[in-house]
Amino acid sequence: MNKIPKAFLISDLICIVLLLTFLFSLPSKLFKTPTSFVIEASNGKLLSAAIASDGQWRFPVADSVPVKFKDCIIAFEDKRFYNHFGVDILAMSRAMRQNWRAKSVVSGGSTLTMQVIRLSRKQDRTVWQKLLEVILALRLELKYSKAEILGLYAANAPFGSNVVGLEAASWRYYGRDAKTLSWGEMATLAVLPNSPSLVHPGKNSTRLIKKRNDLLDKLAQLHYIDQATANLSKLEPVPGKPMPLPQNAPHLLNRFKTERVSLKINSTRITSTLDENIQLKINTILKRYNNRYRANDINNISALVLDARTGHVVSYVGNIYQPENADLQSHVDMIKAPRSPGSTLKPLLYASMMNDGFILPHTLIPDIPTQIAGYSPQNYDLGYDGAIAADKALSRSLNIPAVKMLQQYKYERFYDKLKKLGIGTLNQPADHYGLSLILGGSEVTMWDLANTYMGMVRTLNHFNTYKGLYNPDDYKPATYFQNESKDEKDEQRNSFLDHGSIWVTFNAMEEVMRPGDEGLWEQFSSSQRVAWKTGTSFGFRDAWAVGLTPNYVVCVWVGNADGEGRPGLVGIEAAAPVLFDIFRLLPNGKWFETPTTKLKKLKICKQSGYKAGEYCTNVVEELVPVSGEKTMVCPYHKLVHLDKTGTYRVTDQCESVTNMQHKSWFILPPAMEYYYKIKNSDYKNLPPFKEGCNPSGGNSVMEVIYPKNNAIVYIPLELDGTRGKIVINAAHRNSSSKIYWHIDNEYVATTTNFHQLAISPPPGKHTLTLVDENGERLVQVFTVLDKEKKGGR
Known part of the structure; x- marks a missing residue:
């Protein structure tokens, strides 16, 4: 075999080197x-x-x-x-x-x-x-x-x-x-x-x-x-001074800058899911309101619109962009900013209690002066209804019933539910928030809040899609960029909130009073049905409005990025009008389908909203979530025994059983009754006992409204430096009865009809004893602090 000349090998090698050099001469990324x-x-x-x-x-x-x-x-x-x-x-x-x-x-x-x-x-x-x-x-x-x-x-x-x-x-x-x-x-x-x-x-x-x-x-x-x-x-002019580029979604642009790496997007350009027409119109709407609110030193406003059908962001306005005025902090993206949510979490509690069988849609909730471990919530109007249906308490956004509901549901359970639903700003343990969690005592972002409501909308929309099952992906956050990948569906039998509870909650949210030029009005000027909720944070720092339809979720925030509160910064007045102006831009559609297989007809006591018991006289059938079967029977209808005339209550000690009438009676606890009958003229007081009757057990005739048993109170100093007083308030079933007041076993006063007493006991533990003319006694204790207890609201 002939040997290959060395010169040929060298030339071949050179050719190979040159070829490889040529092939790899171009960098993988040219620019x-x-x-x-x-x-x-x-x-x-x-x-x-x-x-x-x-x-x-x-x-x-x-x-x-x-x-x-x-x-x-x-x-x-x-x-x-x-x-x-x-x-x-x-x-x-x-x-x-x-x-x-x-x-x-x-x-x-x-x-x-x-x-x-x-x-x-x-x-x-x-x-x-x-x-x-x-x-x-x-x-x-x-x-x-x-x-x-x-x-x-x-x-x-x-x-x-x-x-x-x-x-x-x-x-x-x-x-x-x-x-x-x-x-x-x-x-x-x-x-x-x-x-x-x-x-x-x-x-x-x-x-x-x-x-x-x-x-x-x-x-x-x-x-x-x-x-x-x-x-x-050739007649066209040539360019002059360079023009500024559009800044119609600057906060989303900054968000993309921050999140691009984690989103695994290589390019610095994205085609977003934003609707250009809606984005520009919402920018205009917010600028108009911002100009109006600036007169009251309310400088910032933001809005987020999500498409519940696709899970896409339709509009993202993190703030009114005014870079020329740095003092306004318009660069802050309020959609991502943690803020106090005010009352916007109340529908989530309502739905959770419905889902877990604690209440029915119209269950009566106490609305009376309340103090829990030093925490004293107040309604916005500072009034009390005594007792109010859960759905009405939600539509009127009453604080005390909300706290009473959370006390029953347990704030630890609600805290866990919120985290599962996607509220990602709860960084402290549940005990840190306590019952104030339901009144804005935590922080949320508009992004989390809107996505949580969108998850509920998507769950209800998909009732027929998944044949009554649930897809956890419904609670995935919305996406703001176009993504071709589709997730595998993983239907499950259970969800964070069931279809029936969500449906009932949205119906309750639809009844909220709507804002108008003359204050509050019930008819929205559009035929579009909207479920919505407003919120106002402590100190008038944040005004919220969140609304939803089967197609869209809209969230609006108004306030100051630096947290400064302003008088009049209230959700119903500042945020709700913006919300409805935005909904007028969005296409109308059908309301939610009724998830019939996740609802059950149940006999309900019309007066109390509880599951009807044997003594309920006015019973109606209502569609309620299936878990409603687990709720308790009406506790407020009881059988009372009257004499022949029906004028007096009697017992077998003073009246023959054959001479008695047995009637069902709607009886609220004394403190609830005290306020309830003021607003409900048809409420009937229990008849008094017939003379000579000595009742035993049964319903208490007296209740201390304030302070509650084992309460801790602080008595502040007056302006002149003297020690102030606390006002003790009690209720008696018989409005004409006398109550004899004793503090630490010493008689202090007698009251008739209106049972209030102003006292100034020294610091320490005290025993309060009330005795009525019939000898009925009520004993409870309270503690007066030497110094004001510091802590949360």
């Missing part, structure tokens, strides 16, 4: 310069953009290049672009001849492909670099299509000042998308990369116009356009 962050609406229109980290306006490479720019740049720079492999030998030969004759560089001969290489390398223009550009241009043509090469050029060519790329130039010089530019405008931009210094307001316009007009004539000669179009295009 490593930073790009601007860009947010587009769902229709591809630009919403917001931010300058790149190197101070340049440079958009990421677009998916396509406008046809007009392709025609203009090819006619101007490289008319044989589609016919060469990166190097135009004819153009290069012509340039060499012209440069030789002129003894200087008067013509380049570079193709668009070679210019892409030069833009990516930014090296000095030497003969060696030119040769290297030729090699790399050939390699570029092997890796990229002609369309991709044009895209790289359009995205990275210099257009004067700090503007790089066609898209950025179009917005900076014409304030429009490049796809919408005319022939004259596109021809102007096409000549700029060749001489980017031509763009200076008030300077070089004559040279720029000449270059543009020459290109227009060339386009006519090459039959891209006719001469009439070219002549008309």
Whole structure:
């Protein structure tokens, strides 16, 4: 076998090395310069953009290049672009001849492909670099299509000042998308990369116009356009002062900047899910209200709209963007900011108690003066109803019934439920919040709040989709960018909240009084049905409104980013009108379907709202969540024994059983009764006992309204420095009865009809004893603090 000559081996090796060098000469990523962050609406229109980290306006490479720019740049720079492999030998030969004759560089001969290489390398223009550009241009043509090469050029060519790329130039010089530019405008931009210094307001316009007009004539000669179009295009003005880019979603842009890495999005451009039309209109609405509220030093307002059908963000206005006034803190994204939620969590408690079988929709809840371990909630109107149906307490947003409900449900259980539903700002243990959790004693973000309600909407919407089962993905947060991936559905038998409880809750939320020019009104001016809730935080720092339909969830916040409270900053007055203006923009649709298989007809006591017992006289059938079967029977209807005339109560000690009447009677505890009968004139007091009857057991005839048993109270000093007093309040079933008051077994006073007593006991533990004329006794204790107890509300 003949040996292969050594010279051939060396030459082969050299060829292989050269081939490998050629193949790997092109970097995997051609351009490593930073790009601007860009947010587009769902229709591809630009919403917001931010300058790149190197101070340049440079958009990421677009998916396509406008046809007009392709025609203009090819006619101007490289008319044989589609016919060469990166190097135009004819153009290069012509340039060499012209440069030789002129003894200087008067013509380049570079193709668009070679210019892409030069833009990516930014090296000095030497003969060696030119040769290297030729090699790399050939390699570029092997890796990229002609369309991709044009895209790289359009995205990275210099257009004067700090503007790089066609898209950025179009917005900076014409304030429009490049796809919408005319022939004259596109021809102007096409000549700029060749001489980017031509763009200076008030300077070089004559040279720029000449270059543009020459290109227009060339386009006519090459039959891209006719001469009439070219002549008309020459009449168009050239750019003047650069224009600011749109800032219609600046807070979402900043959010994208922060979250891009965690979202695993490589590009700095996203096509968002935002509806451009709705986003712009909501911006206008919020600006109008902001101008009005600024008169009261309320500086910030934000709104979030979610599409419950798709789980997409429709509109994201984190604040009214006013960068010219730094004091207003308009840069703060209030959609992400933790704030006190006021009463906006009350529907979640109502639904949770329904779901877990604690209450029915109309169950009576106590509404009386309340003190729990030093915590004394107050209703907004400072009044009391004695007892009120749970759904009415929700629609009127009463605080005391809400606290009473949470006391029954247990704040630890509600805390766990909120975390499961997606409230991610509960960073302290449940005991830190206590019962104040239901009145805004925690912090939430608008993002979490809106997504939690959207999860409920999606769960109810999907009742038929999943045949009565539940999908935990319904509570996944909304997405603000278009994502093609689809999650696998994982239907389950149980959910955080069942269909029936959600349906009942939304019906209760629909009854909320609506805002109007004259205060409160019941009829919303649109036929659209909306379930909604307002909230006002302690100290008038936050005004909230959240509303929902089967299609949309809308959340509005009004206040000051720095937390300053303002009089009149109330949810019903400041946030609710904005909410309904936004709903007027959104398409109408059908109301929620009734989840019949997750509801059950139950016999309900009409007066108490509890499950009907044997003594309930007015019984109605209602659709309630299936778990309603677990609720207790009506505790307020009892059998009482009356004499023949029905005037007096009797016992077998003073009346023969044969002479008795046995009647069902609606009886509330004394403290509830005291306030309830003021607002319910049809409430009937229990008849008094017949003389000579000695009742034993049964219902207590007296109750201390304040302070409750084992309460801890503090007596403040008056303005003159003297020690103040506490007012003890009691209720008696017989309004005309006398009560004899004793403190620490010493008689202090007698009251009739109106049972209140102002006293100033010394610090320490005290025993309060009440005795009525019939000898009925009530004994309880309370403690007076020497100093005011510090702590939460």
